[in-house]
Amino acid sequence: MRPLEHARLAWRSIRGHKLRSALTTLGVIIGIAAVIAFVTLGASLQAGIVGDISPDDQRNLYGWAAEPETEGGPLAGAQPVVSQDDLEEIEEFDEVSAAYGYATVPTQAVSDGDEQVALGDGLVATGPSYVREGELAEGRSFEAGEREAVLNPAAAEQFEENVTVGDELVVTTVGGGQTTVDVVGITATSEGLSPFEGFEASPRIYVPTDPYYAEGAAGIGFGDGLGGDPGSGSEAEPTDDLRYLAVVVEAQSAEEADVDAARDRAVEYLESEEADASEFVGGGEDLEVTFQTSTELLQQLQDILELLQNFIVGIAAISLLVGSIGIANIMLVSVTERTREIGIMKAVGAQNREVLGLFLAEAVILGVVGAVLGTALGLLAGYLGALYVDLPLVYPLEYVALAILVGILVGVLSGLYPAWRAARTDPIDALRYE
Amino acid sequence: MASSDVAVSLENVHKTYRLAEPVYALDGVSLEVPRGSYTAIMGPSGSGKSTLMNLVGCLDTPTEGVVVVDGRDVTALDGSERTALRGEQVGFVFQTFNLMPRLSALENVALPQLFLGVGRAERRERARELLERVGLGDRTDHLPNELSGGQRQRVALARALVNDPALVLADEPSGNLDTETEADVLDLFAEFHDAGTTMVVVTHERHVAERAERIVHLLDGRIERIEELEGVGEPARPDPASGSRPGSAVEPKGADSDDKTRAEDEHE
Structure with a gap:
């Protein structure tokens, strides 16, 4: 059968x-x-x-300070400890190619001329090299200290007439203050550029920490309002006491040895007496600094x-x-x-x-x-x-x-x-x- | 009688069931069923009819003695060989028809050939032919529950014949049929017998047994007597396979002694 x-x-x-x-x-x-x-x-x-992880992200070390053995993803239990001075010091090291803070500035809305769209936490204050060249579809990255911004496509497309390089936007903070930014670049993707942002696509505007984070963190709203002289309104702000929850340290290359060297150097410095952060981290202090590449974070x-x-x-x-x-x-x-x-x-x-x-x-x-x-x-x-x-x-x-x-x-x-x-x-x- | 002329032979067969105390279901039975003959086996309940049927049908093996079906010693075969012999050489007709409920009449008839490995087209052709012969050519695709009792028994008969077996073994074939249908089915038995099929019918009804050429009476596991009949309800056969005189009650095989001697001669 x-x-x-x-x-x-x-x-x-x-x-x-x-x-x-x-x-x-x-x-x-x-x-x-x-x-x-x-x-x-x-x-x-x-x-x-x-x-979502591009190869040129591989030399970036994402760091934060938290209670030891805090479980969770990036920024779990993070406390603001790293000062602007610390970052500037770290950037001086041979092993480090760049160091900058990362923060989202709470905002309410963004307008392009008469058109206004709501924007909650999409304003990302960070360093210029955070927006890597390969990520740009158009224009260039912003420069530190300038009132410039890079938009991702999702943010640009929120407006009826897509925002392009050269446009000027007005950002309204939670406090009601307003400031202007010049659009200098558009990224290729709307997805997050680093593990700090998460990986989902959402509208984001990337701006330099100086002046935007300084102003936002000072809690006084942006500058002196529309059309104000760029930078002039924030001159008096106490930037020396500004601490970052999240920092990015870029190694010289994506080689494992270089990445490790940059990590060690940054941690060593932050735990040393010279660093502002040392009041909170290292030695007998409560917090511990963690630097991880996105691959490592991803692995977790x-x-x-x-x-x-x-x-x-x-x-x-x-x-x-x-x-x-x-x-x-x-x-x-x-x-x-x-x-x-x-x-x-x-x-x-x-x-x-x-x-x-x-x-x-x-x-x-x-x-x-x-x-x-x-x-x-x-x-x-x-x-x-x-x-x-x-x-x-x-x-x-x-x-x-x-x-x-x-x-x-x-x-x-x-x-x-x-x-x-x-x-x-x-x-x-x-x-x-x- | 030459073995090729004998469909089934039993020699001093004992069957003992080991229950709380031994039950001697068959107690020294010897019998020959010649090819082309029509034998009825009668006896009261517990006389050993079913046991005899199981042995002849290669469903069971004797405790003692020899059962030869189509020239092969059943006791010497293993289970699988016995199954193969049964499939090829024995056709069963049951009181309760025992058709596969989810298979059509045609598929039921073709089933034995399925297990023989016959190809589908050939199987269906053969089954259709047999269904036509039993008068069910227009019922091939009906399921058993769409057929009457008589029709079911015809399907069962067709199935029993599909492999051209050495014998057809019918167990109370008309027990579940009304008188008229019973007559039809028994006529069909006679018809196939005339065409050369060896029939063995187990029954407790005299009028059913009388359709046969001889009646083997069983009692308490022994053959009480063998009654030879003039072919009732069918034309007399020119050369009855059994050599003994009709109507005479005889000792099993005793009356066949002449035949037996001859058979032995032919063997040598």
């Missing part, structure tokens, strides 16, 4: 109990769908994050993601186990119910292995149908999920193959014992069975 004939007969009996077969398969469908959906989402999430995130994914996949696997127990159970019922049929088949010449094959085929078909439908459902769910969270869709194809294999395995494992019982049935008893 050929396998195809087995499958044909098995398919008959499956169709003979449509509802029962459907419910049995449902257990496998849910299990496989859950695994595939979460694996797809996980892979898409990773691709979304990893895909990936570890968390992986842990979460394994956890969920584990739960999904349990549902798969329950599904296969369901198949085994229904097959046992089926064997008992069809005892007489088994007797008939044996009476007309069916060998034990053929009876075994028939019931095994039935279980495997249930498993495979469950796996195929589950995979389809899982991919759909993963697709919708990725679409909803706006992630690049990555189909983990090896998992699809794996799912089908698991389906076959589930069928074989759960069908083996019932099929063996069927094969062993004594035809004399079976024919007499009511």
Whole structure:
């Protein structure tokens, strides 16, 4: 008897109990769908994050000070400790190519002429090299001390007439103060340029810390209002006591040795007596400085993601186990119910292995149908999920193959014992069975 | 009688079931079923009819003695070989029809050939032909529950015949049929018997048994007597396979002693 004939007969009996077969398969469908959906989402999430890291970001060290052993992503538990002077000192070191602060300035709105759009926390005050050359689609980066800004496409497109290089914008702070910025560049992507920003795409305007952070942090609002002489309004501000929550130190190159050297030098300095930050960090102080590359930060995130994914996949696997127990159970019922049929088949010449094959085929078909439908459902769910969270869709194809294999395995494992019982049935008893 | 002329032979067959105390279901039975013959086996409940049927049908093996079906010693075969022999050489007809409920009439008839590995097209062709012969040419695609009792039994008969077996073994074939349908089915048995099929019918009804050429009466696991009949309800056969005189109650095989001697001669 050929396998195809087995499958044909098995398919008959499956169709003979449509509802029962459907419910049995449902257990496998849910299990496989859950695994595939979460694996797809996980892979898409990773691709979304990893895909955002440009190679020239690799020499950047992102630093902050926090209580030792604070768990979490970038800036978890960060306290403002690094002063502008500290950064200037660090920048002087041979190992360091640039050092600057990073801060978001709370704002209310941005206007281009008569048109005003709301902007919450999109004003990013940082150093000029933060906007790397490769990231620019148009123009150049801003210069420190100048009232200049680089917009990302999402910010530029907020206005009816897209903002371009050369335009002048008016920024309104939370306090109600207003200041002007000249647009000097547009970035290529709306996604975050560093782990500090997060990776999602949102409207952002990049400006120099001097003067914008100084003014914003002083809590007095920007300058002296519209059309004010750039810089003149902030002259009196106490910049020497300005501390940054987040700092960026750029190493000379992305080489591991260079990055490590820059990191060591920066930490050593911040913990030394000379640094303003040393009142809070190093020695007997409470806080600890952390400098990490985006790859390292990402690794942490990936570890968390992986842990979460394994956890969920584990739960999904349990549902798969329950599904296969369901198949085994229904097959046992089926064997008992069809005892007489088994007797008939044996009476007309069916060998034990053929009876075994028939019931095994039935279980495997249930498993495979469950796996195929589950995979389809899982991919759909993963697709919708990725679409909803706006992630690049990555189909983990090896998992699809794996799912089908698991389906076959589930069928074989759960069908083996019932099929063996069927094969062993004594035809004399079976024919007499009511 | 040459072995090629014998469909089934039993020699001093014992079957003992080891229950709380041993049950001697068959206690020294010897019997020959010649090819092309029509034998009825009668006896009260517990006389060993079912056990005899299971042995002849290669479903079971004797505790003692030899059962030869189509020239092969059943006791010397393993389970799988016995299954193969059964599939090829024995056709079953049951009281309760025992059709596969989810297979059509045609597929039911083709089932034994499926297990023999016959190709699909050939199987269906053969099954259709047999269904036509039992008068169900227009019911091939019906499921068993769409057929009447008589029609189901015809399907079962067609299935029993599909492999051209050495014998058809019918267990109370008309037990679930009304009188009229019973007559139809028994006529069909007679028809196939005339065409050369060896029939063994187990029954407890006299009028069913009387359609056969001889009746083997079982009692308490032994052959009480063998009653030879003039072919009732069918034309007399020019050369009855059994050499003994009709109507005479005889010791099993005893009356065949001449034949037996001849058979032995032919063997040598």
